[in-house]
Amino acid sequence: MNPQPKSHPTPARARRVSSGRYSLWRVFLEGLTGQRGWSRAWAKATPRERYRVVIVGGGGHGLATAFYLATEYGISDVAVLEQGPLGLGNVGRNTTIIRSNYFHPQNIRFYEHSLKLWEGLERALNFNAMVSQRGTLNLFHSEAQRDLFTRRANMMRLLGVDAEALSREAVKELVPLVDLDNGRYPVLGGFLQRRGGTVRHDAVAWGYARAASEAGVDIVEDCEVTGITRDGSRVTGVETTRGHITADTVCLAVAGHSSRLAAMAGLTLPIESHVLQAFVSEGIKPVLDVVLTYGAGHFYVSQSDKGGLVFGGAIDGYNSYGQRGTLPMAEEVAAAAVTLLPGLARLKVLRQWGGVMDMSMDGSPIISATPLEGLFVNGGWCYGGFKAIPAGGLATAHLIARQAPHPLAAHLGLERFAAGRTVDERGAGPFPYAH
């Protein structure tokens, strides 16, 4: 009989080891001594029986929440429980775009704060996540679209956030690959947020994990939460594949799996899980210097530092927990790509995958207390939660530590749905598949 492969084994010696400071100098020294001095970036903790705060989900938001709890709010009696190896959820499979161009002023403020935190991230974490503010450029192809973008850009500017309108010619200059008159929906112009850009996704998870671990947080991998224990309307801890863990506060930060976890606590959320797909091309020398979004179809693209074009489109449009790609989406996205950027026609697409996202009923995130005392939710990130990781983590930490919403995330509470105060950027209504 064959032993069946199982997932990540628990290392025998799971103790906290400092990975030391990272620097050019250290890289140099290690180069001289055969790279022998490096140690684990984050300690692989064995879960203790109780923590003050248990965060479920070792993705971007869970790890960032833990980091800010420990560093900003002085709470380091924290465990992050991750069902598998950390960072392989959406934080590890997204198209890495950061920006703060939103319609709702509260959203602009929130994402702008995130952008500011990104700008200082490598110093905060001592980890180079390659925050690259190369600019995000949204093209428009109709007057109606121009009007919407104008309104958005103006709102951003009122709030002190950078936004510029670009003429057709300026678009062409910035992205020579664009075919302005592409046969169907000519490009009429674009809106550019220069401070937008990309971040190396995996490094975000690793960087926060390392810094949180350094700050005393237990990062527990291969620890799936299978139940949430409660005493009446108070949450008391979690059941896991590695035993029961008692906690004063439990925070769900499980992105696409929010509903499953909430159900363990008897809650139903205004969320559906949908798959968003992404693609990467073979690596080539630089051809694209900004993050570009097509306005007449579902397609957006940037070039990674490694040289591959990273791109994607719309969500599949039906509930799904399968991290897989589909053929119709590949066709659709490629058709948009070739239409807008005909020069890509002979470039080859390498890989296709998907990520499960928690699409909320209004397309905006949820950072909220719940009807259960001690249970908090960070979720509903839809397809835009990567850029929100720093601010989302900070706001969630604030909510946990202060038991009150962070001022920048006060509009993201669960109560907004019943009250009719949804934050619907696209006006698509309570149809997650339409956001």
Added chain:
Amino acid sequence: MSAPDSLPMPRATPGIRLASCAVDIVEIAALHGRAPELENIAGARGLDLPVLGRVAVASGQLALGVRPARWLLLARPAHSGATAARWQAACGRAGAAVDLSSGLAAWRLAGPQVRDALARACRLDLDPQVFPAGSAAATVMAQVGVILAVLPSGLLLLTPTSTARHLRAWLASTAKPFGLVSEADVTVGVLSGDRAT
């Protein structure tokens, strides 16, 4: 060692002939549970309404069933709205008849490579084994809704008029290697069940 290569070979003679059909089109739809009545009404007028997925030709008329309890009826063009009005009167309270003569364009595609060419857009299996003579289906081609029916004389294709020109251009470009030519109107042939030559 040469591999058996069953790819369609474009030929010198056009693989596809496209003809438009000037027809009146009426959709009749039954109210709840009243499809049998409509069948009787049509039967009385010499037209056996086909079951779902089939097409029936009779007495210069043609009926297609691609939606449950609904049929598309094709007939020789009459004075504006007259065909629909006749059916409206005939349906009485069993259902409704709606004129779609201007809403749908009708083409007949004939030639040895029609199915091969359509496989470039049509996601249905048009293999004669699967979609034999007398079959009808509603589907999508090149992002446009189409209704297909296999007639003795070729393939009947109905498509919304506002996108008909688009579909036609698309067909022309995709079928180019096969050779696509336009033919004169073939209304009569289609409605009488002629075989294409």
Added chain:
Amino acid sequence: MRAPGRIARGLLTDPDRPVGFRFDGRSMQGLAGDTLAAALLANGQRLVARSFKYHRPRGIVTAGPEEPCALVDVIGVSGREPNRLATTLLLHEGLVAESQNRWPSLRFDVLAVNDLMGRFLPAGFYYKTFMAPGWAWERLYEPLIRRAAGLGRLEAIVGDHAAPAETVHDHADVLVVGAGTAGLAAAHRLGTSGLKVMLADQDVVLGGGSLLDARWSAWRESLCAGLAGLATVRCLPRTTVLGAYGHGVFGALETLSPPEAARFDGLRERLRIIRARRVVCATGALERLIAFPGNDLPGVMLAGAAHQYLRRYGVAVGRRPVFFLNSDEAYEAVFALSGAGIECAVVDVRESSLAAERARALGVEVHGGAVVEGAYGRDGVRAVRVVDVTGRARRELAADCLLMSGGYSPATTLASQLGARLTWQEAIAAFTADLAPAIGQMAGAARGVFGLAAAARDGESAARTLAAQLARPVGAADPGVDLPPDADVTPIAALWEVRGPAKAFVDLQNDVTAADVRLSCREGYEHVEHMKRFTTHGMATDQGRIGGLVGSAVLAQARGVPLWQVGQTRPRPFAQPVPFAALAGGEVREHYRPKRRLPLHDWHEAAGATFVSTGLWLRPLVYSPRQGWEAVLNEARAVRRSVGITDVSTLGKIDVQGPDAARFLDFIYASSFATLAVGRARYGIMLREDGMLLDDGTTSRLAPEHFLVTTTTANATATLEHMEFHLQAVWPRLDVLLTDVGDQWAQFAVAGPRSREVVAAVVAGLELSNEAFPFMAASVATIAGVAGRVFRISFSGELAYELAVPARHALAVWSAVLEAGKRFGIAPYGLDALNTLRIEKGHVTAAELNGNTSADDLGMQRMLKKHGDFIGRALSQRPGLTAPERLQLVGVRPLARAHRLRNGLQLVAPEARTTSLGYVTSSTPSVESDGWVGLALVAGGRRRLGQRLIGTSPVHDEAIEIEIVSPHMLDPENLRVRA
């Protein structure tokens, strides 16, 4: 002139057809049938590339699509195409290829210093540095890194590149992937049962591994002939199955053969979307590399590749090869090469084996129980150092190439995508997969059944299983040729790495070494997926086909766990990188989205209209080459002063009939329709269930049980689906028939004070006086001899009629109206003028119905029925949707008449200029008054009438003073429409 490496006649090459090509500027000659790699090897060109990170010299490693190193740019009429695999690129006359990622030349590459600095550039070094000073990343480091990264250069000559590809939809009972002996046998057997079979193989010829063995020619030819004779079997060589997408759907990329490409207008490839009830994965096995110092030197290649070059192209990859291997299967290459008179030496990690004995019998020097410790040479293998497994006896062998084989990994990527679980097989030191019976069967080497005859039998048996499942008896037909027997074999001895001081690569394209993998483990990136992401192992264009498992093995060793526990990274589509063009198919550029054309499109065009795309529609914007507002205002003025006509056929139109039609509409609309009299129309609003506005439009009652609903152009599709959904899901008992009649009816608005006279002139049998046909009347009528409908509705705010006629009569009727209106100076008006008119009147459209507005926001709260259920009723009453501070619809005017408004202007109070109070949704120069007017959504807007705010557009450096006014800026009493 014979190329030095060409020692025999190849299976695929034609010695009588030389083909000239250029590589890095050097002219060379190959043969028709060659791949570029074969031709380069024949010409003795070993150095073909520089590696990604260290810029190390690299050669050709494989003979197929799994090639990690021999990537070239191809320069052609359509520009420069990067990263073409020399190993699959068919040679053609005049081919120009260039090596990549080197400067100034392949031989002297400046960035080769990276190799010397390699010790400072281990996996992931960039995460630990480049952090200071803060500005330097984007401005200094990142540009440097980006320029260094990427292999080839893409330079497109647009136009040619956009030549559309095509997508073909296929259907089969069984898809057989791979046409080796397993796949051929399976396809043949399935074919005889009458099942519809597609057999796809990425190779240019069918046969797979059997092509390498001359004894199998007869069998193969007989089977191919048999297949050709089966009408239900389609054979698709050159077709790579790219991915498995569930529900029996597979994507495949077919590369057209040159003659076929010519027939298809130069089409290069087509995407095939194959739907099959079952699949046979007979995808064979992939030979693995071994990680040892210097395993990337040009001249180090897979043993099987050398075999293929010899047999397929007649090319000897070297004259003094040393084989480094661990299995009997790999000896096939030894036998072939030595059979061709090449003097071979073998280093076998196993002490002894059946194959080694056979080799020795042929006079081959076999070093059993030994490994290669390193390969040496500048820019190519000169010698290899061999060491006894005990580590004692060392010796150096002169060699001009090193042919390695670390064993074979069944190609399981499709199976994984189909949900198969991988199982570790110690006997072959690899993972195998099993498909669920409802999905299909693995067969042959893909299932770990090595040996051609065994694979053929396995393919047969898979076919029988499937035929039984699909209830088809298999035919008895036999190829009539016996299967040449497989030789007995000694099992493999797993061997992944030979450690030494120099770099040993596990990923040749991304320059990942075994040491990188160990570092990754040390730093805690010890899950195989973490290791992949940290080191980039397996992330190159070859996706780690030949080194993936080796990386896992090194990781397992570092972690001290068995390899099966580490596993492999998850394989995803695409099995082979696929050009954007091929994925995109034909629905690109002008076909990217269908164009919906008005029935009068040609007329509008001839009349000089500038068209605009709104959604799918092409609509006349203004009847002049677009420039400035003058033409628009002239069109609008004609309407206000006299009469104009506009084409509103884009409105959605839904025919609603049946005994419950009125009840149904009362559910769908917030407005009431049951009370609507026959012959009347009513403006109605529709909510979403959350209480927000979905759409608006007029609905007419043509008969007691017959209504015609019109929707906005933008929401036509969504509204129809909304109605269909609710009729079927929520109120299926209602007896209602919905029919989309959007394309059936052309509809024209004839508007302006003289419209009655114009309409009267074309309408027969309808009295148009105010009394007989008042505002919001609706009737059937004969219009210019055509049976149509007349509605007295107005979007412009003027006396107006809408005429509806079947679209095929549109031109006749439109012309008749123009003719009748001639004496009033009737003119067509476009979308811009339509907007001007409706904005002045305060009518809303998509800009205000933006999905976030409630009835209350738009001042329509009174239209919500007081009684009865309707969609959105419950939730529209929530305080959140009626709160007084919500954005409400108002009119706006600049204080200074000379100032223009702009859609998207933000409105702020003069004393708080960073707090938005709302924004302008629509604006236009006014026809009625000079200056601009607009509509806006403003916080508590209705309370602000008369207030002065600042309208600001910081992106345009604009700020103007505006006044809030009622949205009903024109004729608030509605006198004109009732005139």
Added chain:
Amino acid sequence: MLRIPCPWCGERDETEFRYRGDASKVRPAADAGLAAFTAYVYERDNHCGWHLEWWLHVGGCRRLLKVVRHTLSHEIHAVGGPEDQLSPPPGLTR
């Protein structure tokens, strides 16, 4: 890519259909109150597993279909019309 067996048209590609969400949600009676409508409009069980859902066959018969589909494996267990009572395979409610 899903292939949805439409009871009227036969098996068709997912591209012919428009998804309309959770079909286990039943519209409350008119007077059911705000809470019931809030739950109807906003709350979703969002199963990872068998899911009852609506698909409108816009590219075919234009009928609304009720489909039992597994949201992880995408297997389709049953398809019917709006009036059909469909349930997940026995013993596999989640």
